[in-house]
Amino acid sequence: MFSRILIANRGEIALRIIRACKELGVQSVAVYSEADKDAPYLKLADEAVCVGPANALESYLNIPRIISAAEITDVEAIHPGYGFLAENDHFAEVCEDCGIGFIGPSAESMRMLGDKVAAREIAKKAHVKTVPGSEGEIKDENEAIKLANKIGYPIILKAAAGGGGRGMRVVHNDISMRTAFQSAKAEAEASFSNGKIFIEKFIVQPRHVEVQVVADKAGNALHFFERDCTVQRRHQKLIEEAPCPVLDDKLREDLCKAAIKVVKQTEYAGAATVEFLLDKDKNFYFIEVNTRIQVEHPVTEMVTNQDLIKWQLKVASGQTLDIRQKDIKLQGSAIECRINAEDPDRNFAPSPGRIETFIPPGGPGVRNDTYLHQGMMISPYYDSMVCKLIVHQNTRAETISTMTRALDEFVVDPIKTTIPLCREIINHRLFSKNDFDTSFIEKHMQL
Numbered sequence: 001m002f003s004r005i006l007i008a009n010r011g012e013i014a015l016r017i018i019r020a021c022k023e024l025g026v027q028s029v030a031v032y033s034e035a036d037k038d039a040p041y042l043k044l045a046d047e048a049v050c051v052g053p054a055n056a057l058e059s060y061l062n063i064p065r066i067i068s069a070a071e072i073t074d075v076e077a078i079h080p081g082y083g084f085l086a087e088n089d090h091f092a093e094v095c096e097d098c099g100i101g102f103i104g105p106s107a108e109s110m111r112m113l114g115d116k117v118a119a120r121e122i123a124k125k126a127h128v129k130t131v132p133g134s135e136g137e138i139k140d141e142n143e144a145i146k147l148a149n150k151i152g153y154p155i156i157l158k159a160a161a162g163g164g165g166r167g168m169r170v171v172h173n174d175i176s177m178r179t180a181f182q183s184a185k186a187e188a189e190a191s192f193s194n195g196k197i198f199i200e201k202f203i204v205q206p207r208h209v210e211v212q213v214v215a216d217k218a219g220n221a222l223h224f225f226e227r228d229c230t231v232q233r234r235h236q237k238l239i240e241e242a243p244c245p246v247l248d249d250k251l252r253e254d255l256c257k258a259a260i261k262v263v264k265q266t267e268y269a270g271a272a273t274v275e276f277l278l279d280k281d282k283n284f285y286f287i288e289v290n291t292r293i294q295v296e297h298p299v300t301e302m303v304t305n306q307d308l309i310k311w312q313l314k315v316a317s318g319q320t321l322d323i324r325q326k327d328i329k330l331q332g333s334a335i336e337c338r339i340n341a342e343d344p345d346r347n348f349a350p351s352p353g354r355i356e357t358f359i360p361p362g363g364p365g366v367r368n369d370t371y372l373h374q375g376m377m378i379s380p381y382y383d384s385m386v387c388k389l390i391v392h393q394n395t396r397a398e399t400i401s402t403m404t405r406a407l408d409e410f411v412v413d414p415i416k417t418t419i420p421l422c423r424e425i426i427n428h429r430l431f432s433k434n435d436f437d438t439s440f441i442e443k444h445m446q447l
Ligand code: ADP
Pocket: 131, 156, 162, 163, 164, 165, 166, 200, 201, 202, 203, 204, 206, 208, 232, 235, 236, 275, 277, 287, 288, 438
């Protein structure tokens, strides 16, 4: 195991990694921007280093500064968390070149899977069904129109380098294709410096189901079952749960096996999430692989009683997976609500500011992954997701009931958050009946 690592991230995930390090006896070095200098979680790390000003480009995204911090503090490896540099293959390569371990897959695996077009090819090679769509990049709107007519509308234009729901456009006919193609391409250029666009058939009313995998450097790969992340707003997840309540045992096994097959195509080592869409007839289609730990990993931890961050540290340090697939068992049901500092009355614009009252919920079955506390400022510079409220109980119905109670207890004042929206969803008849798809928020919430 490593003796000392650096965490190239902030907020709840930085704290989550510090906690895993402490339990494994690994020293942790936190980095922070000037905007985060008073964050209390920094005191829990063994050391904390300022890496620059508030602007993430000059701090959390600044590779030379992060590498300098790692060299000065003499760490053996860097954990990138999620977001920021976590899926930047150039960063993984720089770490490799500097002799610093990267707690994630190799730059090569990341490159292969980070491009959604290339990842589709890898899935096909593994004989895993992908969403019907283009063979590769679509160069212009004429090519897009031709293919869309062949596949049949509606289709979805997607950015090969996309993430966070950006660069996607659902298109219903030839006329809207012309404008949609240009705007998707421009958004992809602006957001990812990569305008590569491809087409998929738009799956109507799907469930989003993803499989957690961890692979070691000896070529072993295990799955930790699946998560359902169907509750989304603008293709961004808001509520996640494990296990997926629409799968039967056979479908679950098929899905998990498919995920392992995809990961094994690339000599992968580390944590990976293989994402699928499940259509109304229970056919599943591969969409992408995320080569990092995901925001929603705690629901998997709760139902499998495994610590995924510790597994990341173990496999990155060269340890092999010393458990067998049959040792990983599903127990109960877990749901996570993402608490974002956003104002629903202003189209979910970020709602930064000082927290005057902070009363997190507790009691049996409740886990809070957050760096918030009373009196602290929520910074306007970074992602608005500030807390993850996770509930684990024996049955889905009990989890819903505990989550309702926990959301009712939760006070974060006077900041506007997604707590009321989560409450509305969790209490919705269709949510408890498990009768919903990715359009649930759009269709059923009074926004
Ligand atoms: P990102 O990497 O930006 O998160 P994904 O490819 O993971 O993008 O897709 C995010 C969400 O967008 C999916 O969970 C789903 O709700 C929707 N989506 C993506 N592809 C399709 C598709 N082919 N048909 C229907 N919905 C889709």
